Amino acid sequence: MYPFPVFLFLTILCLLGSTADAIGVNWGTMSSHPLPPPKVVELLKSNEVSKVKLFDADPLVLQALSGSNIVVTLGIPNSMLKTLNSSRKAAESWVHDNVTRYFSHGGAGVRIEYVAVGDEPFLQSYGDQFHPFVIGAAMNIQATLTKANLAGEVKVVVPCSFDTFVSESGRPSKGHFRTDLNKTMIELLTFLSKHHSSFFVTISPFISFQQNKNISLDFSLFKENAHHHNDSLRTYKNSFDLSYDTLVSALSKIGFPEIDIVVARIGWPTDGAANATSSIAETFMKGLIDHLHSKTGTPLRPQNPPIETFIFSLLDEDHRSITSGNFERHWGVFTFDGQAKYHFNFGQGTKNLVNSQFVEYLAPKWCVVNNNKDLSNASASALEACSTSDCTALSPGGSCSNISWPGNISYAFNSYYQQNDQRADSCDFGGLGLITTVDPSVDTCRFFVELQTSHSTSAHEAYIFPRIILLLACLFSCLLGFKW
Ligand SMILES: *[C@@H]1O[C@H](CO)[C@@H](O)[C@H](O)[C@H]1NC(C)=O
Ligand SMILES: *[C@@H]1O[C@H](CO)[C@@H](O)[C@H](O)[C@H]1NC(C)=O
Ligand SMILES: *[C@@H]1O[C@H](CO)[C@@H](O)[C@H](O)[C@H]1NC(C)=O
Ligand SMILES: *[C@@H]1O[C@H](CO)[C@@H](O)[C@H](O)[C@H]1NC(C)=O
Ligand SMILES: *[C@@H]1O[C@H](CO)[C@@H](O)[C@H](O)[C@H]1NC(C)=O
Numbered sequence: 467m468y469p470f471p472v473f474l475f476l477t478i479l480c481l482l483g484s485t486a487d488a489i490g491v492n493w494g495t496m497s498s499h500p501l502p503p504p505k506v507v508e509l510l511k512s513n514e515v516s517k518v519k520l521f522d523a524d525p526l527v528l529q530a531l532s533g534s535n536i537v538v539t540l541g542i543p544n545s546m547l548k549t550l551n552s553s554r555k556a557a558e559s560w561v562h563d564n565v566t567r568y569f570s571h572g573g574a575g576v577r578i579e580y581v582a583v584g585d586e587p588f589l590q591s592y593g594d595q596f597h598p599f600v601i602g603a604a605m606n607i608q609a610t611l612t613k614a615n616l617a618g619e620v621k622v623v624v625p626c627s628f629d630t631f632v633s634e635s636g637r638p639s640k641g642h643f644r645t646d647l648n649k650t651m652i653e654l655l656t657f658l659s660k661h662h663s664s665f666f667v668t669i670s671p672f673i674s675f676q677q678n679k680n681i682s683l684d685f686s687l688f689k690e691n692a693h694h695h696n697d698s699l700r701t702y703k704n705s706f707d708l709s710y711d712t713l714v715s716a717l718s719k720i721g722f723p724e725i726d727i728v729v730a731r732i733g734w735p736t737d738g739a740a741n742a743t744s745s746i747a748e749t750f751m752k753g754l755i756d757h758l759h760s761k762t763g764t765p766l767r768p769q770n771p772p773i774e775t776f777i778f779s780l781l782d783e784d785h786r787s788i789t790s791g792n793f794e795r796h797w798g799v800f801t802f803d804g805q806a807k808y809h810f811n812f813g814q815g816t817k818n819l820v821n822s823q824f825v826e827y828l829a830p831k832w833c834v835v836n837n838n839k840d841l842s843n844a845s846a847s848a849l850e851a852c853s854t855s856d857c858t859a860l861s862p863g864g865s866c867s868n869i870s871w872p873g874n875i876s877y878a879f880n881s882y883y884q885q886n887d888q889r890a891d892s893c894d895f896g897g898l899g900l901i902t903t904v905d906p907s908v909d910t911c912r913f914f915v916e917l918q919t920s921h922s923t924s925a926h927e928a929y930i931f932p933r934i935i936l937l938l939a940c941l942f943s944c945l946l947g948f949k950w
């Protein structure tokens with residue numbers, strides 16, 4: 467018989483082991499009316515998601531995650547990189563306020579596994595805006611974690627975008643890093659390998675499909691019958707493997723063929739572009755999860771799949787930038803209000819996705835165009851409404867692209883009205899707007915009703931929950947005799 471503590475230790479080891487290759491999810495909060503963090507944590511738990519990647523370190527989010535046992539990647543926004551590069555003190559404050567204060571191995575705090583320095587700071591469209599500060603910022607954060615005795619548990623990473631590596635011929639063996647990043651990538655990889663950290667990267671079969679005529683939809687969706695791509699003697703059966711091995715070649719070329727890869731972001735959007743639909747996304751996700759679970763790896767890394775994978779994304783976000791496409795606001799596996807878009811599971815069992823329960827919406831009211839008015843100027847009002855609200859569903863290929871005029875004007879009016887918490891004056895439009903309690907949704911085109919938030923009406927729930935958790939956390943640590 468093992469003595470009890472040894473037994474406990476072994477049990478914990480087993481529990482940790484079982485989550486080692488689990489599939490995580492990105493939780494972004496660029497929403498006008500975000501689902502309250504405690505609700506999101508509930509959603510993660512009911513779907514057995516054991517790892518989450520954040521884009522910042524929002525205190526309400528971290529409070530909600532406290533005691534949940536969900537493993538967390540914190541994010542540092544690009545806008546902070548310049549300061550964190552030039553000031554060790556700023557790095558110390560960031561780590562103190564956002565890591566040390568919450569860190570724990572379980573129990574009442576937050577299980578922080580990685581700090582992600584920047585959010586795809588090398589994206590080509592950013593130019594040199596963030597690129598020069600990344601390595602310096604990462605080093606300052608690393609030095610601070612070391613000083614705080616956390617470096618053994620919390621690893622520093624830099625999420626790299628899908629466009630950091632390329633292969634002009636489309637052949638994975640010819641993959642290399644973008645030439646403007648040569649020096650930076652060598653510095654980054656040297657840094658990561660010195661600290662036994664991993665290479666975080668976005669793989670985007672959706673964008674490969676959009677941008678490259680050689681990549682078919684079937685090849686992107688892991689379909690058996692897809693036309694294969696050959697590279698010398700290697701055969702590629704899907705777009706994921708092709709991109710992954712292009713990256714592996716790029717890493718090998720600068721001398722890091724063995725570094726661990728984490729797929730920090732992968733998904734398929736469901737609106738705002740052609741072929742961005744829920745049914746295609748479902749096929750993609752099922753194909754991806756099956757592929758990861760098979761552990762076959764890729765031709766260049768057989769039996770050696772990514773050590774971790776984070777689905778992008780948990781929820782739709784109506785404030786995400788649409789500079790790279792209208793689909794950007796529709797990456798969620800769940801809609802903005804936590805409802806599953808399709809059938810799929812994160813790989814822990816056979817059941818389907820579980821929706822968010824008891825979501826609090828604004829009143830069932832919509833704003834539409836008043837058909838009895840002269841609508842000759844309505845289009846201008848609609849354009850203005852869309853400039854500050856989300857009309858991406860109206861774009862070509864989108865779920866509302868088929869509704870005819872003036873239905874599309876109504877859609878724009880409603881988006882603006884919901885965005886403004888259904889304030890009566892936000893459905894005016896020079897007398898062209900009309901508030902209705904009849905749902906104007908048609909076919910695939912959903913006229914949404916926004917969520918209640920603290921700035922709309924009584925969103926008491928958002929505040930009470932973290933307090934209860936904090937209270938429980940305090941109780942727990944008192945019982946265990948910890949000092950804060
Ligand atoms: C980054 O910080 C270092 C140390 O303060 C400084 O020497 C360097 O110029 C900074 N880099 C940039 C690009 O500003
Ligand atoms: C902690 O993180 C938050 C959110 O990312 C940020 O606003 C804040 O500035 C950070 N704290 C410090 C001291 O930098
Ligand atoms: C597309 O396929 C053609 C023919 O196989 C090949 O010559 C070309 O390099 C490919 N282009 C890309 C960008 O993959
Ligand atoms: C980057 O590396 C490539 C190939 O190794 C080389 O051709 C190119 O000149 C390098 N670019 C820079 C800016 O160093
Ligand atoms: C790829 O190679 C296999 C056999 O190695 C061959 O059957 C297939 O036709 C090739 N595909 C292409 C697109 O060249």
Ligand SMILES: *[C@@H]1O[C@H](CO)[C@@H](O)[C@H](O)[C@H]1NC(C)=O
Nearest residue numbers: 839840841842843844846896
């Ligand atoms: C439409 O806009 C024009 C220019 O602002 C204005 O002169 C006209 O009276 C408007 N028509 C209606 C029906 O509101």
Ligand SMILES: *[C@@H]1O[C@H](CO)[C@@H](O)[C@H](O)[C@H]1NC(C)=O
Nearest residue numbers: 863864865866867868909910
């Ligand atoms: C729009 O209409 C076309 C033609 O009727 C149809 O093929 C397509 O599926 C429709 N798209 C949506 C999003 O409903």
Ligand SMILES: *[C@@H]1O[C@H](CO)[C@@H](O)[C@H](O)[C@H]1NC(C)=O
Nearest residue numbers: 848849860870871874875878
């Ligand atoms: C609505 O549809 C009309 C006619 O197809 C088009 O001219 C107009 O730009 C559309 N407006 C919006 C806001 O999509």
Ligand SMILES: CC(=O)N[C@H]1CO[C@H](CO)[C@@H](O)[C@@H]1O
Nearest residue numbers: 682683684739740741742863
């Ligand atoms: C393979 C496939 O279904 N592609 C479709 C992507 O979207 C365009 C535009 O709607 C269609 O023409 C393609 O057939």
